[in-house]
Amino acid sequence: MTSRIHENRKNNAKSLNKKVIILVLAILAFANVFAQHPTAFEVKVTGKGQPVILIPGYSCSGEVWSETVDHLKNKYELHVLTLAGFAGAKPIEDEEILKTVRDQIIQYVKDKKLKKPMLIGHSLGAFMTLWLNSTEPDLFGKGICVDGLPFISAIGKPEVTAESLRNNPQYNKQATINNFKAIPNEGYVKNTTKAMMYQVSDSVHARKIAEWSFKSDRKTLGSTIIEMSLTDLRQDISKIKSPILVMASVFGTKEASEKVYNEQYTLLPNKTIKVADSKHFIMYDQQEWFFNEVDAFLKS
Numbered sequence: 001m002t003s004r005i006h007e008n009r010k011n012n013a014k015s016l017n018k019k020v021i022i023l024v025l026a027i028l029a030f031a032n033v034f035a036q037h038p039t040a041f042e043v044k045v046t047g048k049g050q051p052v053i054l055i056p057g058y059s060c061s062g063e064v065w066s067e068t069v070d071h072l073k074n075k076y077e078l079h080v081l082t083l084a085g086f087a088g089a090k091p092i093e094d095e096e097i098l099k100t101v102r103d104q105i106i107q108y109v110k111d112k113k114l115k116k117p118m119l120i121g122h123s124l125g126a127f128m129t130l131w132l133n134s135t136e137p138d139l140f141g142k143g144i145c146v147d148g149l150p151f152i153s154a155i156g157k158p159e160v161t162a163e164s165l166r167n168n169p170q171y172n173k174q175a176t177i178n179n180f181k182a183i184p185n186e187g188y189v190k191n192t193t194k195a196m197m198y199q200v201s202d203s204v205h206a207r208k209i210a211e212w213s214f215k216s217d218r219k220t221l222g223s224t225i226i227e228m229s230l231t232d233l234r235q236d237i238s239k240i241k242s243p244i245l246v247m248a249s250v251f252g253t254k255e256a257s258e259k260v261y262n263e264q265y266t267l268l269p270n271k272t273i274k275v276a277d278s279k280h281f282i283m284y285d286q287q288e289w290f291f292n293e294v295d296a297f298l299k300s
């Protein structure tokens with residue numbers, strides 16, 4: 001009898017240990033899946049074919065690419081991002097938000113086993129396109145930079161460096177965040193819509209962009225504009241291996257735009273720079289020209 005009791009206890013212990021091991025493995029598997037899920041951006045996948053990642057600009061939703069998605073979805077698999085904290089997407093608390101976005105996009109590509117995904121980015125998204133391609137030159141395919149620069153703070157001042165700006169009060173991150181938080185909600189969309197008319201010709205689009213800005217987290221708005229302003233990619237872009245199409249808007253004159261863009265992109269090896277007769281949101285203002293250029297470049 002004693003022997004049988006001992007044997008039963010032994011079997012029960014084995015059974016319990018087995019259950020504990022299964023439970024631990026299940027928890028680890030769940031934790032691994034959770035860890036791989038991106039928190040620095042939301043993503044919507046549309047279409048089939050060669051993968052293309054579309055990155056919106058500052059404060060914008062991935063919806064900024066809606067017409068582009070409709071144009072491309074029958075030929076490509078489109079991964080449309082909305083960055084954390086922008087346009088109502090949940091913010092993250094990281095000290096360097098854009099660096100986290102960069103790292104998580106790289107991890108997303110690896111986790112999804114995307115083969116040489118091409119990148120299309122507008123403004124801040126164009127900056128991110130350059131950052132991704134220079135950080136992991138063998139991971140990404142062609143890139144399209146829509147009115148974005150390697151170092152926004154050096155427009156017209158090529159001698160400026162990130163280091164020279166770090167102690168400038170104008171580039172203080174916390175002060176900038178506080179300034180954004182202090183903007184009253186009342187009149188925000190109306191005033192921002194007026195401001196956006198300098199960046200897009202159509203008032204309906206201007207209001208939509210203003211609404212995305214209103215829905216954005218104020219801390220994220222302040223933090224990311226300073227992070228981008230203090231990150232100089234002009235040297236790093238020399239590492240990029242894939243062809244890059246750069247679309248520029250008009251800064252006063254086409255000649256002035258060509259000068260600024262050629263200064264900033266000097267070290268980019270395989271580039272094509274084209275100036276559109278357009279304000280900042282080229283995919284809205286010159287849609288037919290934009291689609292033609294995108295189609296020709298992605299096919300080439």
